[in-house]
Amino acid sequence: MARRSDHSREEIQHMAVAAAITILNEQGVTGLSARKVAKSIGYTVGTLYLVFKNLDELLLYVNAATLDELHQAITEEAKIHTDPTLSLKSMALAYLHYAQQNSARWSLLFSHQLPDGQLLPDWFEQKIITVFDGVMKPLQQIQPDVNEQAVLQATRELWSGVHGACDLGLSNKLNMGAEFEIEALIESFVENYLFGFAKV
Amino acid sequence: MARRSDHSREEIQHMAVAAAITILNEQGVTGLSARKVAKSIGYTVGTLYLVFKNLDELLLYVNAATLDELHQAITEEAKIHTDPTLSLKSMALAYLHYAQQNSARWSLLFSHQLPDGQLLPDWFEQKIITVFDGVMKPLQQIQPDVNEQAVLQATRELWSGVHGACDLGLSNKLNMGAEFEIEALIESFVENYLFGFAKV
DNA sequence: ACCTGAACACCGTTCAAGT
């Protein structure tokens, strides 16, 4: 031991991220720890700190992968429809379904906060922008003459709503009776918001 | 030691909840622990487990107090205006400001999940309903002829949006340029949604 | 009956020491 060079720095990083995702899926957010990740890739905890600044940095890479998958899940839905309202509705439902099927990863993506008030790195912010861009296009179709700044803001307004509904819905904080379903709520929400957005 | 009876069960519970709130305000969610709460009220950790089933139960009471305060902050705003749209706008802003000023407590309220998939106790669900009731009244004013089921759902649609905007906005996940402000975004969101809600 | 203190099984993070 104590000198192996079985894997490069980058290989260890990738292995760790993959292991973390598996642990998240199997044991949830609270089941994840640096020690478990290290054990699962056959290294000591110390090695993880040779390759990542700390656990937060590892989680950042995990969240980056989640954000990429989320983006893919949403935009795949968008291609099917030519009507922008239908596109946005099915994108919203795709967002919900991704959250339902990957609840631990989805919840880590939004609950994880860097310490102090450290800002997210630029390449991570870029990924967020890319997701919003996918939502923005159908909105531009609906209101082609409005200035870009307004569409940018509307994108965030609409997506905040979809996100909030998924978040509260999946954590049972909407007090939904059996009477109404989260899918129907999200569809109706998108409809109502878009009607207001199209009013100008 | 080992037999004091300085305080009743209920007194220790209240002291613990108050201490937890102070720690949350001073050290944030990650700074809170059962051991710190115990130390701060002058008891051993073990005593906490005589009075609460576990840490989750203590946090539930902390969250109940937060929910009460949130409700009060929101409904105080509602009384000032007679116009329902203005009421809902200022309620949304009151929600945002409470979240900004009590970020640790607000974030615990929504991030805390009971283990397994245990359901929230009835008295806690009742508090959630009470908050939604405050939002529901102005919506009923806007659409007095629509059935209650629809207004119930619209309440959740609207409030999910406000919640999502606060959540993403305060955790810097909206990728807001300096160009637009979270307050303006929330006001515009409420306007757009209500326009769609009033369309029927 | 009430409370403690120590124990158990975990954490994240660091770093001297080994090869």
Place this chain on the structure above:
DNA sequence: ACCTGAACACCGTTCAAGT
């Protein structure tokens, strides 16, 4: 140069023992 193993300062939770 790369990795380990042990240490440090923390966790939540339990429970025999003390008064």
